Amino acid sequence: MPLVVRTATLLDRPRLDALRSRLHPWWPQDTLDDALCQLAAPCADARETPNPGHAVILMIENTHGDIVAFAALALGAAEGTPPFFSFHRDRITSHSHALDVHRPLETLGITNALTHHVRLGPVGLFDTGHFETTKLLAAGCLGYLLTANHVRAPILCELPGTSDAYGESPFWHGVGGRFFGVSHARAEALWQARQRDFLADMLPLYPLYVPLLPEATQAALGVEHETLTPWRQALEALGFVESEYLDIFHGGPTLIATADHLSARTRRTQATTSPPPGSLWVRPPSATTPFEAGLLDTDQDTAFEPDALIQYFEAPYPTSASSAGDCR
Amino acid sequence: MRVRPVRTTDLDDLIRLSAKAGKGLTSLPSDRARLAARIDHAERTFKGHNVYGEGDFLFVLETDDNQVIGMCGLMDAVGIQAPWYNYRVSLSVASSDTLGVIKHQEILMRSNDLTGKSELCSLFLDPDFRGGQAGRLLSKSRLLFVAHHPERFGDSLVAELRGVSDDTGRSPFWESLGRHFFDMTFSDADWLTGTGNKRFIAELMPRYPIYTTYLSDEARAAIAQVHPDTQSARRLLEQEGFHYNHHIDIFDAGPALECPLDRLRLVNDRVSVTLATLEGSVKSTLAEPFLVLAGELDHCRMTTALAYMKDETLFVDDDTLRRLECLTGATVSAAPLAATRQHRSVS
Numbered sequence: 001m002p003l004v005v006r007t008a009t010l011l012d013r014p015r016l017d018a019l020r021s022r023l024h025p026w027w028p029q030d031t032l033d034d035a036l037c038q039l040a041a042p043c044a045d046a047r048e049t050p051n052p053g054h055a056v057i058l059m060i061e062n063t064h065g066d067i068v069a070f071a072a073l074a075l076g077a078a079e080g081t082p083p084f085f086s087f088h089r090d091r092i093t094s095h096s097h098a099l100d101v102h103r104p105l106e107t108l109g110i111t112n113a114l115t116h117h118v119r120l121g122p123v124g125l126f127d128t129g130h131f132e133t134t135k136l137l138a139a140g141c142l143g144y145l146l147t148a149n150h151v152r153a154p155i156l157c158e159l160p161g162t163s164d165a166y167g168e169s170p171f172w173h174g175v176g177g178r179f180f181g182v183s184h185a186r187a188e189a190l191w192q193a194r195q196r197d198f199l200a201d202m203l204p205l206y207p208l209y210v211p212l213l214p215e216a217t218q219a220a221l222g223v224e225h226e227t228l229t230p231w232r233q234a235l236e237a238l239g240f241v242e243s244e245y246l247d248i249f250h251g252g253p254t255l256i257a258t259a260d261h262l263s264a265r266t267r268r269t270q271a272t273t274s275p276p277p278g279s280l281w282v283r284p285p286s287a288t289t290p291f292e293a294g295l296l297d298t299d300q301d302t303a304f305e306p307d308a309l310i311q312y313f314e315a316p317y318p319t320s321a322s323s324a325g326d327c328r
Numbered sequence: 329m330r331v332r333p334v335r336t337t338d339l340d341d342l343i344r345l346s347a348k349a350g351k352g353l354t355s356l357p358s359d360r361a362r363l364a365a366r367i368d369h370a371e372r373t374f375k376g377h378n379v380y381g382e383g384d385f386l387f388v389l390e391t392d393d394n395q396v397i398g399m400c401g402l403m404d405a406v407g408i409q410a411p412w413y414n415y416r417v418s419l420s421v422a423s424s425d426t427l428g429v430i431k432h433q434e435i436l437m438r439s440n441d442l443t444g445k446s447e448l449c450s451l452f453l454d455p456d457f458r459g460g461q462a463g464r465l466l467s468k469s470r471l472l473f474v475a476h477h478p479e480r481f482g483d484s485l486v487a488e489l490r491g492v493s494d495d496t497g498r499s500p501f502w503e504s505l506g507r508h509f510f511d512m513t514f515s516d517a518d519w520l521t522g523t524g525n526k527r528f529i530a531e532l533m534p535r536y537p538i539y540t541t542y543l544s545d546e547a548r549a550a551i552a553q554v555h556p557d558t559q560s561a562r563r564l565l566e567q568e569g570f571h572y573n574h575h576i577d578i579f580d581a582g583p584a585l586e587c588p589l590d591r592l593r594l595v596n597d598r599v600s601v602t603l604a605t606l607e608g609s610v611k612s613t614l615a616e617p618f619l620v621l622a623g624e625l626d627h628c629r630m631t632t633a634l635a636y637m638k639d640e641t642l643f644v645d646d647d648t649l650r651r652l653e654c655l656t657g658a659t660v661s662a663a664p665l666a667a668t669r670q671h672r673s674v675s
Contacts, residue, residue, distance in 0.1 A: 095531060099531075101511055103511055180431070197425075197426050202422045202424050202427065205422075209538070212543070
């Protein structure tokens with residue numbers, strides 16, 4: 001039986017709470033916290049248009065009823081939300097006419113440009129042996145965004161960065177550790193506890209020249225933690241692209257897509273004829289049912305039965321993308 | 329020995345000196361045409377033909393048999409005709425109540441703060457004559473010249489001193505910072521600057537402040553430090569009133585020492601005196617070293633002398649009179665040579 005992505009309800013909370021400890025330790029969990037607080041009863045009418053600040057959890061259960069994947073999704077920050085900090089990679093090219101020298105140099109500067117973006121993450125992937133689950137979760141998030149008409153802000157997914165064999169972040173060693181004056185663990189704990197005033201106080205005032213950073217720090221720029229590479233590949237296959245923004249603590253990449261861009265890539269199709277295999281189907285929430293989404297079987301061994309309540313979208317993944325390596 | 333303004337006829341001697349200076353002294357190139365042009369420019373400066381900001385007062389040190397053995401220079405005002413760059417060594421302090429920390433960060437800010445100041449430059453003494461009084465005469469004579477002609481200079485003097493480098497000319501500061509931005513070796517960059525080609529500095533140097541935490545330990549240690557060979561020059565200038573004011577050279581991080589004109593020891597100690605002949609017996613008991621300047625601008629001569637001052641008369645020996653090309657009764661500028669010794673007129 002094909003797996004389905006659905007929005008979590010209040011009944012799922014105990015299991016989601018139990019899974020929190022298995023999330024990547026560096027993945028900020030404030031979006032998840034917000035979403036858990038907003039979980040509704042299964043019978044609640046979820047059709048009304050959410051406000052900025054609304055957050056949901058999309059999850060997948062296996063045939064045994066175990067949650068094998070989930071993702072938090074925050075639909076934009078409400079007015080008055082504290083600024084969201086990122087590093088912005090920029091490039092300055094110096095040119096000397098006299099010497100005929102071009103000298104491109106990369107810099108890192110602090111920005112709050114992503115404050116009001118839709119945020120995707122953290123993500124819990126517990127069925128790591130199956131890339132299909134990862135793809136399905138990403139496709140489910142896409143389906144939610146495509147059918148949530150109010151979503152106009154760009155969507156970002158900030159991925160935790162790399163760490164060395166001792167769990168230390170080379171980016172923190174080269175950047176945060178030199179400016180915050182506290183340990184990585186303390187800064188991380190305060191961030192998770194939403195005591196974030198220190199960011200504005202302590203982050204570098206001036207852009208940093210990347211060539212001056214330690215080599216290990218430079219190598220960590222825009223590189224996600226190795227356990228999150230499948231998730232990155234799944235998002236990129238959907239149309240997310242790596243941006244010039246980086247996570248301020250670990251230098252991990254920020255993938256960005258706009259709703260319009262995703263809509264253009266995955267056009268809605270009519271269900272009067274059988275949608276092609278791999279198509280994304282989405283059942284919007286009703287007064288009594290949560291949002292659901294899935295991918296049509298690729299083997300087409302079941303007869304297609306159109307459902308007027310279901311929306312279909314062109315196959316979000318190329319049919320050849322049957323393995324992780326094909327998605328990039 | 330005496331110091332006097334450079335002349336066209338000194339060209340061959342300066343070419344010979346430049347061969348001894350090697351690549352390190354970029355302002356004394358072994359390039360006949362460039363050196364000739366600089367001498368010509370200096371002669372025009374002494375005659376008052378250059379506009380403010382272009383003045384290049386170039387002096388030579390010559391022995392009593394007229395052999396040129398050194399040179400020194402004074403620019404009337406830097407940064408007027410073309411931007412003049414330094415790093416200002418500054419401090420950025422961040423604090424957070426949440427974290428309970430105060431964090432200090434040393435930063436290097438691109439700066440044109442020294443614009444309009446007069447610069448001591450181009451000092452070179454033939455190695456065969458080092459170790460005696462020649463170096464002090466060469467260095468201090470131009471300060472007496474400034475004290476004698478303060479109206480021709482800025483309100484402050486600056487001297488960029490040679491920074492730390494090893495025997496091969498490798499500068500740790502350059503290796504850690506400059507090479508990332510200039511894509512050339514330290515010696516090439518220094519040579520280009522010496523040739524007057526400074527525009528590339530503005531084009532290529534960092535636009536944003538540099539956090540020194542990103543420099544190597546060796547480079548950080550070199551900030552505002554002088555090359556071992558320049559230690560004595562630094563001490564000499566500091567005794568004359570110069571001090572480090574948080575500006576460094578952009579290539580090797582050597583300190584730019586500054587001195588407001590009204591704090592210059594020689595400005596305050598200089599007096600106008602009448603020359604008289606010193607008796608041998610007085611010379612041996614009361615005489616002390618003085619720095620003496622006679623004449624004006626392109627006709628000036630400066631020397632050191634064991635002399636004795638009483639009221640407004642300076643008693644000097646015949647050799648000094650000959651070096652100054654003066655007769656007794658002439659009016660000259662004079663000041664004690666040593667900064668540490670308190671000069672008192674003997675009454």
